Amino acid sequence: MSRRIALPLLVAGLLMATGAHATEAEHIRITGAWIRVLPGDLPAGAYVTLENTGDQAASLRGAHSASYGEAMLHQSSGAGGVNRMAMVDELAIPAHSKAELSPGGYHLMLMKAAAPVKVGDNVKVTLSFGDGSTLDADFIARPANATGG
């Protein structure tokens, strides 16, 4: 008898939970996702615009892809005429606002391609957000000398 009651309760509980607290990923709209493909197995930069359509702040925490052995969230900076790259724990995407990963700023560094990625390929990358929710996105592979998404 306990099992018969428990299951519907659990389902109802889950429905309530998703209704009341939608995940961060559900409110993120992805546009302009692309990867700059470099020769050989050199690490590639990946760029995307993340729009948070929700009322709650969200944050990008990281990414992974079956096409790459490793993916890291990075930020380039050019302070004092010196280019450096730093690992970033999270990128804030305020409510009803956009966060951009774009050349010269925030980017995903994709390393150790499982198979050579060719220009024109669509590469699936899973983005992870602050609450643990995830979102899959197709990143289009562009040539090394592409200048933007």
Added chain:
Amino acid sequence: MLLMLAFGTCLLAGCHRDDNIEWRLTNVTGHMPDLAFQLVDDHGKKVAGQDYRGKVVLLYFGYTHCPDVCPLTLAQLHVVMQRLGPLADGARILFVSVDPARDTPEIMHAYVNAFDPRAVGLTGTPREIEALSKRYRSAFTREPDRSDGQYEVTHSSAIYLFDSQGKARLLSTPNNTQDEMVHDLHLLLSPGSSS
């Protein structure tokens, strides 16, 4: 008489034509040494600064494992070269590796050619590269290894422009626009402008 005076002044000014050129980039003429180095190009051939006399040179320090800023800079230089049209044949982008441990001539060859046919990849011994970097007061630092054994190299972002005689003329920083570089390269590449 006034007209003659004005004309005479123009003639005099003509002797120092460079003083009248309105460069958009930072003018470093006379403040930096001529282009000189001993390195290996992306065909594995030993080359010296002298080998690029006759070409306007855009010198940039970077490394191939740099996924963001180096490709961005080289992609922008490619656009600049395209905008210059046939004049661009008189220019060479020299991409000097600050990471000679990983950047072999083969890797450099594939890398630079992915950006522009007029780009040349240069590598060498750490000492040779440091000598060139110091010559232009550029700097680079190898950052500590990550857990996967890979590492980043922090490096200066400036692009140094030399005229076809190998004289250091201009400095471009990320604050400069593409239009400014195209403008100044037009001047450097136009016949008789850099003498």
